Amino acid sequence: MQTLKVDLGERSYPIHIGEGLLDQPELLAPHIAGRQVAIISNETVAPLYLERLSRSLAAYSVISVILPDGEAHKNWETLQLIFDGLLTARHDRRTTVIALGGGVIGDMAGFAAACYQRGVDFIQVPTTLLSQVDSSVGGKTGINHPLGKNMVGAFYQPQAVLIDTATLNTLPPRELSAGLAEVIKYGLICDEPFLTWLEEHVDALRVLDQVALTEAISRSCAAKALVVNADERESGVRATLNLGHTFGHAIETHMGYGVWLHGEAVAAGTVMALEMSQRLGWISAQERDRGIRLFQRAGLPVIPPEEMTEADFLEHMAIDKKVIDGRLRLVLLRHMGEAVVTDDYPKEILQATLGADYRALAQLKG
Amino acid sequence: MQTLKVDLGERSYPIHIGEGLLDQPELLAPHIAGRQVAIISNETVAPLYLERLSRSLAAYSVISVILPDGEAHKNWETLQLIFDGLLTARHDRRTTVIALGGGVIGDMAGFAAACYQRGVDFIQVPTTLLSQVDSSVGGKTGINHPLGKNMVGAFYQPQAVLIDTATLNTLPPRELSAGLAEVIKYGLICDEPFLTWLEEHVDALRVLDQVALTEAISRSCAAKALVVNADERESGVRATLNLGHTFGHAIETHMGYGVWLHGEAVAAGTVMALEMSQRLGWISAQERDRGIRLFQRAGLPVIPPEEMTEADFLEHMAIDKKVIDGRLRLVLLRHMGEAVVTDDYPKEILQATLGADYRALAQLKG
Known part of the structure; x- marks a missing residue:
C-alpha cells in the first residue's frame, strides 16, 4: 500500500x-x-x-x-x-x-x-x-x-x-480507457518522463497489470495532489488540470450527458488543445502526433463529433466556468509536459482549431 | 451610519x-x-x-x-x-x-x-x-x-x-415583532444591560423610532458578531444563539413552515427555555416572568400551540441538528444574560417543561 x-x-x-x-x-x-x-x-x-x-x-x-x-x-x-x-x-x-x-x-x-x-x-x-x-x-x-x-x-x-x-x-474496458485519458493528461501538463513511461506501459495498463496500474494511479494522484496543494481554489496553476476539458465539456454538453464518457470527451478535447498548441507554434506536429498516438493506443477517440460545428463549440464554451468576463481562457501546451492557461492568442487560431480536419490527423496514426 | x-x-x-x-x-x-x-x-x-x-x-x-x-x-x-x-x-x-x-x-x-x-x-x-x-x-x-x-x-x-x-x-407589524424576538434573545443570552434597555425602549421600537431601531440593530449585530467571531462553525459558544430554537423549530415543523413566523416560534420556544431554566433552579420565577412580559410587550406569542403534545415535541426535536449521538443538547439560561448549552439535566425536567401550563403563565402577565 x-x-x-x-x-x-x-x-x-x-x-x-x-x-x-x-x-x-x-x-x-x-x-x-x-x-x-x-x-x-x-x-x-x-x-x-x-x-x-x-x-x-x-x-x-x-x-x-x-x-x-x-x-x-x-x-x-x-x-x-x-x-x-x-x-x-x-x-x-x-x-x-x-x-x-x-x-x-x-x-x-x-x-x-x-x-x-x-x-x-x-x-x-x-x-x-x-x-x-x-x-x-x-x-x-x-x-x-x-x-x-x-x-x-x-x-x-x-x-x-x-x-x-x-x-x-470489474471495470468495463471502455471506462478503463476513459480513466487513462486523465492519466495521460498528467504526463502532458506537467510530467514528460511520465509520458514516456506511459508509452512503454499503456498496453500493460489495458490488460490490468496491477503493478503498472498502481504506479500509474500513484503518479497521477501525486501530480494532482501537487497541483492542488499549490492552488486549492483554482485561481491559477490548478486550471492546467483542465487541459482538454473546455473543448471536452462542449462535446459532452452538445451530445447530451452520458453519450460520450467524460474521459472520452477529454481525450478528443485534448487532441484539439494539442492541435491549437501546434498551430501557435508551441509544440511541433510530431509532438502533437505523439499525443494523438498515445490516446489511440489507450483506446480513446481523437476526433470530435462530426456533427459539431464551430458555432456549436463556441456556444457551449461561452458558459464554461473558465470564462472570465467574456474572454475565453484555454489550457494549452507550451511544451510537451508543460501546460499554460491563457487568453492571449489570435481568435483566428481558435477558429482554425475548431475547423481542423481531425479525421485526417487520426488516419495518419491509424 | x-x-x-x-x-x-x-x-x-x-x-x-x-x-x-x-x-x-x-x-x-x-x-x-x-x-x-x-x-x-x-x-x-x-x-x-x-x-x-x-x-x-x-x-x-x-x-x-x-x-x-x-x-x-x-x-x-x-x-x-x-x-x-x-x-x-x-x-x-x-x-x-x-x-x-x-x-x-x-x-x-x-x-x-x-x-x-x-x-x-x-x-x-x-x-x-x-x-x-x-x-x-x-x-x-x-x-x-x-x-x-x-x-x-x-x-x-x-x-x-x-x-x-x-x-x-414598510415591514408588517407582525414581522417587526418577530424580529424583536431575536433582539430580545441577545439580551437574554449575553447582555443583561441590553435587556434593561429593551424594557425601556420596546414601545419606541414598535412604533419604528429610527434612533431606537438603529441602536437595537447595532447592539444585536455586535452581540452576534462577537459570538460568531469566537466560534465560526458552531462547535461551542455559537450554539447559545439557538436559545429557544430547538423548541421553536419543533413548533415550526409541526405547524408547517410559514404558519408561525420564525421569530414567533422562537419567542414561544424561548419561553419554554425560560420555564425549564426556572425548573432547574437556575433562574427565579420572577426572572422567567420578566422574559415572558418582554416578549408580550413586543407583540409575540408566549404559549406553544395548544395542539402540540409532549410526544410531538420529542419527535420533532429528535432530528434537530443539535442532537449529538442521540443526546438532546439544549440552550438554557444559567442566569439572565448568560446562556449555556447542555445535555446534563434530568429527563423529567424536560418532560415537565413540555407539559407545563403556559396559558396560566401568560395570563398572569396579561
Missing part, C-alpha cells in the same frame, strides 16, 4: 492506494468521528462491493443509499435521495458519508456531505480509474444543471481517500 | 447600518469584483426596493431574479430559479449575488452563491428586522427539506452586509 498526503492545513487528508484495501477496516476507523455511516453507491457498484465495505464497517450504524448509475442522473432529483436517506435514518451532523463508486457517485456524495446540515464528514472510495486519478482528489463536488455541467457544487475536502486497485478488475 | 466588522481572517466583512444606505452606491462598489450582478429578491420586496438598488448598481450588468415570498418556498424548486437566471444570463464565476429581502431570501441567495459554479461573491441587503439582526450575520445559508428545516445548506460568508433601517417602514 502507498499513502500520499494532500497537504491543505487543517483540511489535509491521506490517499491510500493498494490491492484489497476495501477489506482493511483499520484504514477507515481513524476518519470516522461518530457512530453513524452512510454509504452512497449505485446500482452497478453496490452488488459488487457494498457488502464487503459494510463488513469493514461492522462497528458502526450503517445505512446505504443506492442511486441509479450514470452521468444522466447527476442531478438534484438524485441528490435528494441521499438527503431523504440521511433524514429518514435520522443521521445527525456527526455522520460520515462514504462514496463507493465512480466520479458521479463521488461528486454527488461529496456535495451531499458538503450540504447536509451545512457539512458532515466524507470519505471517498473510488472504484473507477477515472475517479481514482481525478475526481477523488481536489475537493470538487457537485451536480449538473440542464444548462451546464457541474454548475452547482462546492469545494469540499474528504477526510480520506481509499483506492482499492482490485476494483478495476 | 455605523459600521461593524465581522472578523474572520480572510473572510472578514463589514456590516453597514443606517438610514438610506440603499441609495449609496459607494458602499457596494468595493465589494463587487466583476461586471455582473444578480439581485435576488421576492414578489413583496422587489416592487418596493429593487429599482432603487438597481439605480445604485448602474455601473454593472444587472439581472434580477424574483422569487415567490415566504418560508414555504424555501426549497430546492425555488432555489433552482436562481441557477436558471444566472445560467440563462451567462453569469460567470466572477458574478456577485445580492440578496434583497428577508431571511428566506438571504438564506436562499447565500446558498445559491455558495453553490453556483462552486462559489461566487455574495452581498446581503436585509430588509426585515429579523434578517438584519440574525440571518444576515454568521454565514448560515440553506433551504428546507420536507423532513426538516435548514437541513441542506452551507456556511458561506458574504462580502458585505448593507442594512438600510428605512426599509423597516
